[in-house]
Amino acid sequence: MKSKELTVGLTFDLKTDYLKMGYSEEEVAEFDGEDTIYGIESTLNDLGFNTVRIGNVWQLVKKVNEGARWDIVFNICEGLQGTGREAQVPALLEAYNIPYVFSGPVPLSLTLHKALTKRVIRDAGLATPDFYVVYEKSDIDRINLPFPLFAKPLAEGTGKGINATSVILDKAGLEKVCLYLLQTFRQPVLVEVFLPGREFTAGITGTGKEAELTGVMEVALDTKAEKEVYSYTNKAEYEQRVKYFKTDGELAERIGKLALDSYRVLECSDAARVDIRLDAAGIPNFIEINPLAGLHPVHSDLPILSRMHGISYKDLLEKIMRSALRRYQLKYPD
Numbered sequence: 001m002k003s004k005e006l007t008v009g010l011t012f013d014l015k016t017d018y019l020k021m022g023y024s025e026e027e028v029a030e031f032d033g034e035d036t037i038y039g040i041e042s043t044l045n046d047l048g049f050n051t052v053r054i055g056n057v058w059q060l061v062k063k064v065n066e067g068a069r070w071d072i073v074f075n076i077c078e079g080l081q082g083t084g085r086e087a088q089v090p091a092l093l094e095a096y097n098i099p100y101v102f103s104g105p106v107p108l109s110l111t112l113h114k115a116l117t118k119r120v121i122r123d124a125g126l127a128t129p130d131f132y133v134v135y136e137k138s139d140i141d142r143i144n145l146p147f148p149l150f151a152k153p154l155a156e157g158t159g160k161g162i163n164a165t166s167v168i169l170d171k172a173g174l175e176k177v178c179l180y181l182l183q184t185f186r187q188p189v190l191v192e193v194f195l196p197g198r199e200f201t202a203g204i205t206g207t208g209k210e211a212e213l214t215g216v217m218e219v220a221l222d223t224k225a226e227k228e229v230y231s232y233t234n235k236a237e238y239e240q241r242v243k244y245f246k247t248d249g250e251l252a253e254r255i256g257k258l259a260l261d262s263y264r265v266l267e268c269s270d271a272a273r274v275d276i277r278l279d280a281a282g283i284p285n286f287i288e289i290n291p292l293a294g295l296h297p298v299h300s301d302l303p304i305l306s307r308m309h310g311i312s313y314k315d316l317l318e319k320i321m322r323s324a325l326r327r328y329q330l331k332y333p334d
Helices: 015-020 034-046 057-065 085-095 105-112 114-123 137-142 171-185 232-236 249-265 301-308 313-327
Strands: 007-011 050-055 072-075 131-134 149-153 189-193 199-205 212-221 242-247 271-278 284-290
Touching: 007 034, 034 050, 034 313, 050 057, 057 085, 072 085, 072 313, 085 105, 105 114, 105 284, 114 131, 114 189, 114 249, 114 284, 131 137, 137 171, 149 171, 171 189, 199 249, 199 301, 199 313, 212 249, 212 301, 242 249, 242 301, 249 271, 249 284, 271 301, 271 313, 301 313
Parallel strands: 007 050, 007 072
Antiparallel strands: 131 189, 149 189, 199 212, 199 271, 212 242, 271 284
């Protein structure tokens, strides 16, 4: 087969499909719109790939059972429920020996569980805030961390469950927020020491030793934003509430090193976005990593910070595809 004939299957969770099934806007916050799918699809076509839309995990199961195969699958499925939801598609693809883009089942399951991720990061000697996991109400009394604290669902993204009350100043607030999150999201709550410093996000492309920093961007909240947190609402209304700034120099180097070290320790592949915050002494700390970072051509953080550093959306997807094809020893369609 000639490299220019490589067919890329696209797996994704289309937000409108789930809204039609009765799920709420917040429940499907991590899923993608048609504009994102079209942006990926058309850009891959421009890069010389044939593309075929597959859809979500149920549609993938149906097509695979019918005998469909692809040279490689560009997977951005978030999944609907469970800490293994992001790992479902790559695990299925591995069962059928079908190559795919982005991280495998182990990194995707690990990084969705924020506490397990922080334990691995901490064991590697990388800075991350002290934390405690609340599984039930009685766990709240066992927390022995200094206020202020920060609480969020253990296995969510896109700022789900994060709002102005997430920064907690006292025991009463801690109990109130934890009980709300336990009841609303029906999963454990991660409580960690709140870091008062500036917030950044860093983009990574490549795999292993070949992984490289695409850039660092500061996330600064406007006066209209919910204070101190990159919350669900602030993310959803980022054009009115958030300002992004290109970050260079010595600080960017320190943040970039932490991001790259974290990415490699967690054995992510092809691309990811790493969230980092400074502590009171100005030391960068790992907060979390998103190995299935949003890829809306205009509005997602990874494309935004890449553009700031001279990497176009097309260049970004090319870097991602080159990394994935290299892992499977497939030739890029030059």
